[in-house]
Amino acid sequence: MPKPIFLHGLEIKGFRPFAHLTLPELSRVNLIVGKNSCGKTSLLEAIQLFVAEGAVFNIRDLLSSRNEISAERRGEAEAGQMIGDNLAYEALFFGRPDLDLERPELSIASLGPDATILHVAYCRFIEKIEDSDGQARRRIIIVEREDAAEGSPAALQVKVGDRERLVPIEIVDRSRRVSRRDLDSPFPFQYVPADGLSSNDIARGWDKVTLTAEEGIIYSALRLVSADIERVAFVADTRTPYNRYGMTKVSGQSKPIPLRSLGEGVNHLLGIAVSLIAARDGLLLVDEIENGLHYSVMTRMWKLILDQSRALNVQVFAATHSLDCIRGFQAATAELGFGDARLIRLEGKSGNIEGVSFDPAELRIVTEEDIEVR
């Protein structure tokens, strides 16, 4: 069993839109708001990169999920020098530095108890075979910028605490596309993107909870949007049997109907519910949590998430644009007397993004005074 993870605070330097962002206090449930391009999704990505300790699959996924394919490196591909994808590594770093000229670094650190720091630096290296007492030894030398031999391979130097490793970008480029939505992730976090989980991902999540005590959580979530749902099953698509999709029995209807026909919100909520359970003792990250959900559902959805975050020991980070979602969050924290929650607004121009945080007592005032927090 991996050790439960909980982030008490976070400090991010040089990653994506963050020159230097410090969030000194985090809670069990954190709702992130802010205008477009203020880095809500990037913050969720930073948390993933940190928890995954800069794993190859995570780096590749951060880049390929945003279509960060390098235009310059297309040339290499055409020349037959490239194997795999041409990921644009500069997109990981603040200000998209020119990698031919610069050696950018980023760091993501947890604060408070068990503080750790993840460093990622872009570099070039050469490999030397040396003779050592008659034995051939391979030696990796990081080359400094000035004497960087033209065409020496690039790598990411990844350091977690005092453990250091060199990841040639060729390895990242060629790595298997692993979905961040992978419910079998070896890392203790689950990520639900803005457009929800795929049917197959949900099906695999469902497989893990069906006939268990946690199944009830899923039904509670589904009934928030459709009170008539009696049962759910995942069935194989007859044309492509490795694809599965959800069917549901709705009271008053004799035949099962596709889950999707109940609306986009059902799918998103189901993705959130299976991910919440799969995130036990770890982190749940949800982008645009309000997607497809009617405002009247928000308070009940948050009550369910708050309750389960405690029961399953999950720390939640969710991003939203929606005022109704924020109001629902406030109402749910108030009704449950849930103090370990906060709203964090990311604000400022690129390079100077800061976090402004509101605890539940302050959120009560926000609602009473109709203060704009987004």
Add this chain to the structure above:
Amino acid sequence: MNKNKSSILLVEGPDDQHVVWTLLRHHKVAENFEVRDKGGIDQLLETVPVQLKGSELRRLGIMVDADENLAGRWQSLTVLLGKAGYPELPGVPEGAGTIVEHEGKPKIGIWLMPDNRTSGMIEDFIQFLVPAGDPLIDHARRCVKGIGDSHRRFRPSYLSKAEIHTWLAWQDHPGTPMGQAITRKYLDADCRHAAGFIAWIRRLFGD
């Protein structure tokens, strides 16, 4: 009705709100801000740091009674605003009303009733507005002060309240509230003290 989210004057109670409203109308001040009654000093002070974190706030006025201890009230505001990212409040309130401006942050104005100089409350400010030479105000003060300790039911710090309401009881319409007393011209809304307050409002909310 949607509340004004960018420009707000926080006041302690409904009397304060009405007095401000009538003064604004009298001086034809553009009502581009909301005068919000917070129902007490504690609620008002609790709101301030949260208001300052609002993403649309541009100007925040804080109008509170100095009460019995002007220095103490100023000190607590200094601590409150210091924590909210305004560390540079002057050591004492400015006589013309304090205005604090910080690059990239909402503008803050503070007015301690009655005049940023003396302890007291809105009723002391209203006493300043009693027309000069008014024969009844001295009479009202003498009457109130003449009540023996054994018969006086209000606490000593409410003396000015008792005085002004006694005086108001003797006007054309006995028992007129303070705000309306301005409209009915029992009070002089053009006197130095009222003009000073309005000048502060204009400096804070004028564009």
